[in-house]
Amino acid sequence: MLDNDGTLGVLGCGTVGEAIVRGLIRSGSLAPARLSVSTRRTEAAEALAAKHGVRATVDNLSVAREASAVLVSLKPQQLQGVLDAEEMRAALRGKLVLSTAAGVRLEQIRRWLPESPLIRAMPNTPCTIGEGMTIVSRGPLATDAHVRTAVRLFQTVGRCIELEEKSMDVVTALNSSGPAFAYLIIEALAEGGVMMGLRRDVAMEIAAQMLHGSARMVLQTGMHPAALKDQVTTPAGCTIAGLLTLEDGRIRSVLARAVEEATRVASRLGQS
Ligand SMILES: NC(=O)c1ccc[n+]([C@@H]2O[C@H](COP(=O)([O-])OP(=O)(O)OC[C@H]3O[C@@H](n4cnc5c(N)ncnc54)[C@H](OP(=O)(O)O)[C@@H]3O)[C@@H](O)[C@H]2O)c1
Structure with a gap:
């Protein structure tokens, strides 16, 4: 090296x-x-x-x-x-x-x-x-x-x-703040499990490993997340029920806007 x-x-x-x-x-x-x-x-x-x-x-x-x-x-x-x-x-x-x-x-x-x-x-x-x-x-x-x-x-x-350096503010948001966003998602999904009767430690392990495995699927298969999502979604099934609930809560724009807003703040860091 x-x-x-x-x-x-x-x-x-x-x-x-x-x-x-x-x-x-x-x-x-x-x-x-x-x-x-x-x-x-x-x-x-x-x-x-x-x-x-x-x-x-x-x-x-x-x-x-x-x-x-x-x-x-x-x-x-x-x-x-x-x-x-x-x-x-x-x-x-x-x-x-x-x-x-x-x-x-x-x-x-x-x-x-x-x-x-x-x-x-x-x-x-x-x-x-x-x-x-x-x-x-x-x-x-x-x-x-x-x-x-x-x-x-x-x-x-x-x-x-x-x-190029012009991407550094957005990667500060997506890559460096990103783990905090992922932890919040893991915590929230585990809370759902707790709400439905799972022990907290069990719910947390399942949520974290599920997110880890899903991320590796995207990286290893090279497939678009939407295609992978469709593989899991059977007609009239429980997955589509959960997905529509997430869409009702505007999960996509909330997550995308979190990156947008964090990028804005990142662009002001280090500028005295
Ligand atoms: N953590 C992240 O997720 C992350 C991600 C991307 C970029 N960064 C950037 O990476 C940098 C480091 O972050 P970090 O989380 O590793 O910070 P950190 O854990 O606070 O480490 C800072 C280190 O600097 C040492 N230090 C402070 N003043 C010093 C001085 N005058 N001379 C020599 N050493 C000194 C500290 O020593 P003492 O412990 O003895 O005070 C400590 O070892 C930051 O600029 C941050 O913006 C961090």
Whole structure:
């Protein structure tokens, strides 16, 4: 993934950073010795070192200096404070920098790191269990080889595709807020099961596995969801009864508008 004995640095190794670290180690893509990570708190760094066997520190500059590429998974409001400094610019000059910060545009990062090839990435929390989805966009200095490195990195924790940066606000909504929408749907369907007499834990397991299996059907068969839906829907049956109830509640436009509204808010994130 990285040149010969290159090291990946992770600045801000929290939920997203740790998911990637875990994915890289589990897939055998990078040995722990080739990972170096930073956090704000010493105890967080110690915990990461103990758990994953990586070098972990609160010294961002040392991570940036020794790495051949850097994943920046700091919170959006922490990015400028860490990156916009002369020593950091020098440490990262010519090195691939991948940022997962929601709402922080490549143009902003370019002002802080004008000589680094940049890639913006939008992962989601299922990356934590290797079932994530990540969208990457390239900045001005990023080559096809840099994009391939980024895609391979995020493929260790799920699927990854490249899109133009203009799609980042909608993918922030659909991909990164999306799991919250899915959890709400799982919870609501399980409540229906509880209402009709199922134990809550049983209803939750059925609802979650049902949604998981249905999503995999769409991905693996490549069939349109409407065609898969029609396969389940027998005339005068219970499925059509449930579907019409959902349509009465305007479920399609509610879900689509949720993505539209979240995209609107995402477009304002990171813009001070
Ligand atoms: N979570 C998601 O679903 C998701 C999805 C897409 C994109 N993102 C983006 O990914 C980024 C990270 O999100 P997250 O959920 O992983 O956040 P997080 O769990 O809060 O992790 C942030 C990490 O940054 C560290 N940190 C804070 N200030 C620092 C500093 N000055 N120097 C070094 N490390 C510092 C924190 O260390 P301490 O723990 O010691 O404070 C923590 O390890 C955000 O920009 C977010 O917008 C997140």
